[in-house]
Amino acid sequence: MVICEFCGKMETGSDSCIQRFEGQIPFGGEPNDWTFGDFPSSCGGCGVAMGGLHHPGCEVERCPKCLGQLISCGCELIEIPLSI
Numbered sequence: 001m002v003i004c005e006f007c008g009k010m011e012t013g014s015d016s017c018i019q020r021f022e023g024q025i026p027f028g029g030e031p032n033d034w035t036f037g038d039f040p041s042s043c044g045g046c047g048v049a050m051g052g053l054h055h056p057g058c059e060v061e062r063c064p065k066c067l068g069q070l071i072s073c074g075c076e077l078i079e080i081p082l083s084i
């Protein structure tokens with residue numbers, strides 16, 4: 001089992017991560033260019049449920065600026081500091 005360093009939850013099967021930057025796109029809010037037939041009920045990259053925020057490093061997560069793959073696009077995003 002992998003624990004997310006950011007939110008402390010299990011990376012597989014958790015509902016959502018914590019919002020990390022402005023405009024973050026939750027799983028299910030990605031642009032409609034899926035090549036899958038059926039939309040999966042949980043993220044294939046990090047395991048969050050539909051509508052949840054991806055865990056850092058998820059290869060499915062999209063960048064809110066360019067809508068490309070977040071882990072490879074290199075855009076500078078406005079980070080939201082942890083409130084705890």
Ligand SMILES: [Zn+2]
Pocket residue numbers: 004005006007008009016017018054055056
């Ligand atoms: Zn997380």
Ligand SMILES: [Zn+2]
Pocket residue numbers: 027043044045046047048054055058059060061
């Ligand atoms: Zn994900």
Ligand SMILES: [Zn+2]
Pocket residue numbers: 063064065066067068070073074075
């Ligand atoms: Zn980007």
